[in-house]
Structure formats: C-alpha cells, structure tokens
Amino acid sequence: MRPFVALSMGFLFGVGLALSGMTDTHKVIGFLDVAGSWDSDLLWVMGSALAVSFGLTPLILKRSAPVFAATFSLPARSDIDTRLVFGAVLFGCGWGLFGYCPGPAIVALPVGDTSTLVFVAGMILGMGLTQLTPPPTAEQAGNQPV
Amino acid sequence: MSLPLFPILGGLLIGTASMGLLLLLGRVAGISGIFWAAITGPDRGWRWLFITGLLLAGLTLHSFDSVPIPDAPAGPIWLAGFAGVLVGVGTRIGSGCTSGHGVCGIGRRSQRSFTATLVFMGTGIAIVYLTRHVLSWLA
Numbered sequence: 001m002r003p004f005v006a007l008s009m010g011f012l013f014g015v016g017l018a019l020s021g022m023t024d025t026h027k028v029i030g031f032l033d034v035a036g037s038w039d040s041d042l043l044w045v046m047g048s049a050l051a052v053s054f055g056l057t058p059l060i061l062k063r064s065a066p067v068f069a070a071t072f073s074l075p076a077r078s079d080i081d082t083r084l085v086f087g088a089v090l091f092g093c094g095w096g097l098f099g100y101c102p103g104p105a106i107v108a109l110p111v112g113d114t115s116t117l118v119f120v121a122g123m124i125l126g127m128g129l130t131q132l133t134p135p136p137t138a139e140q141a142g143n144q145p146v
Numbered sequence: 147m148s149l150p151l152f153p154i155l156g157g158l159l160i161g162t163a164s165m166g167l168l169l170l171l172g173r174v175a176g177i178s179g180i181f182w183a184a185i186t187g188p189d190r191g192w193r194w195l196f197i198t199g200l201l202l203a204g205l206t207l208h209s210f211d212s213v214p215i216p217d218a219p220a221g222p223i224w225l226a227g228f229a230g231v232l233v234g235v236g237t238r239i240g241s242g243c244t245s246g247h248g249v250c251g252i253g254r255r256s257q258r259s260f261t262a263t264l265v266f267m268g269t270g271i272a273i274v275y276l277t278r279h280v281l282s283w284l285a
Contacts, residue, residue, distance in 0.1 A: 005170045006192035010199020013163035013175060018207035020156025024216035032274040044153035046248060052161025053253025066172030073172055080261050087240020088262040092269025094232030099219055101244040102237060103177040107204035113218045119230035126234020127182045
C-alpha cells in the first residue's frame with residue numbers, strides 16, 4: 001500500500017502543479033513581478049493549497065500515528081537561525097532569476113526543454129555542494145528536511 | 147472578475163496530495179527534501195515513487211489540449227544552471243522550498259516555515275524587480 005500511496009500522491013501533486021500553470025516559468029515570474037503586469041495565479045494556487053493544509057493538518061496530527069506508518073516524521077526545530085534565512089534568500093534569488101522552484105521544474109522535465117534539464121542538473125549540483133559545508137550540529141540533525 | 151478555475155483547482159489538488167501523504171505515510175510533502183533524499187537516502191523507495199508520480203503527471207497533463215505545454219523559460223542556458231545551483235543550495239541550507247515550507251510548514255503553523263516563505267517570496271520579488279525594472283535585463 002505504501003508504494004501506491006507515494007506514487008499516487010506524487011501524481012496528484014504534479015497534476016495540481018501542471019493544471020494550475022505553475023510549470024510555466026513566465027507565470028511564476030509574472031507573479032513575482034509586482035511592478036509589471038502582475039499575474040495573480042500563483043496567489044490562488046498557494047491560497048487554495050494552504051486552505052486545505054491549514055485546515056486539515058491539526059486534525060491529522062491529532063491521530064496517534066499515520067495510517068500506513070508507525071510515526072509522523074516531522075521537523076523538530078522551532079528556532080529561526082541564520083542558516084534558515086540565508087538559505088531562503090539564496091532560494092529566492094534562484095527562483096526569481098529563472099522562475100522555477102523544485103516541484104514545477106521536476107514536473108516540467110518531461111516537456112523536454114533543455115533549460116529545464118540544465119536547471120534540475122544545477123539543482124542537484126547545488127544540493128551536493130551543501131554537503132561540503134560543516135555538518136549540522138546535534139540539534140540541527142533533529143531537523144528533518146521538509 | 148471570474149475566478150481562476152485551474153489555479154484554484156490545482157491548489158486544492160496540491161493541498162490534498164500533501165495532506166494525503168501526511169495522513170497515510172506521516173511524511174511532509176516537501177519536494178526539495180524528497181528529491182535530495184531520493185538520491186542520497188535513507189529510505190529512498192517511497193521518495194522515488196513520489197518523484198515518479200510528479201514526472202508522470204507532467205508527461206500526461208501536458209498532452210491534454212486544455213493544459214498547454216508551457217513556453218520555454220526565458221533567459222540564456224547558463225542562467226538556468228546558475229539559478230538551479232542557487233535553488234539547490236538554498237533549499238538545502240534553508241531546509242525546504244515552496245511546498246515544504248510554503249504549503250506544509252505553514253499548515254503546521256511552523257514559525258520557521260512562515261519566516262522562510264516570507265523571505266524567499268520577498269527575495270524573489272526583489273530579484274525580479276532588479277532584473278526587469280532596474281537593470282532592464284531579461285525584460
């Protein structure tokens with residue numbers, strides 16, 4: 001059951017991204033371009049996704065365990081540190097420069113544009129580069145990537 | 147004004163898939179984290195299946211007439227690689243992206259995710275303003 005769940009939730013998530021137009025970098029740049037001809041679509045996508053997650057997350061986490069796993073695997077940290085903010089700044093720079101965040105770039109891969117492939121290759125390289133920095137401290141190790 | 151049907155429907159699907167993954171497998175649907183751990187492990191199996199689901203969605207959806215194939219991204223090829231590196235480094239150091247922080251994290255009322263989302267959105271807006279309106283580059 002677990003493999004089916006993972007595959008179908010990935011598919012559903014990807015359908016959401018493709019259907020909403022988020023695989024189109026021009027639409028994403030259009031949303032970030034508040035001084036140009038602003039495209040509100042990303043706000044609607046984010047708003048309706050958040051309506052579901054904000055409403056359902058507390059109800060789901062009231063359960064003692066997920067349906068097909070022993071425990072919930074959630075990030076443990078709650079402090080706001082410089083790594084978090086610095087990382088978000090770098091991510092925002094890349095996002096604003098080209099218009100892809102990780103999800104839409106992966107969903108757009110089968111469309112077959114070379115630049116999408118180059119972006120994802122760059123992303124893997126960038127993720128690998130972070131392995132060269134000092135390893136997280138003990139508390140940070142409790143922080144699972146989301 | 148008419149409501150943007152596809153963005154709302156797409157957002158509801160994204161939210162539903164995220165909540166399905168949390169309820170059924172107890173996992174956060176953060177794509178940068180799932181993607182990297184699918185490569186490096188541990189527990190790669192379900193993560194590859196999730197990524198496969200994303201790819202299958204792109205493959206099937208964009209073959210429908212009503213979901214047009216997106217235009218090729220604007221900008222030179224080196225920019226695609228450079229932006230990719232920034233997104234890769236940033237999402238690892240910052241522990242997440244639009245999905246993990248923006249949808250799932252805020253859904254959990256996480257202050258870290260709320261902060262990260264404000265910062266990457268603000269930075270994205272600033273970068274687009276800088277490249278398109280100040281430098282008039284990529285305009």
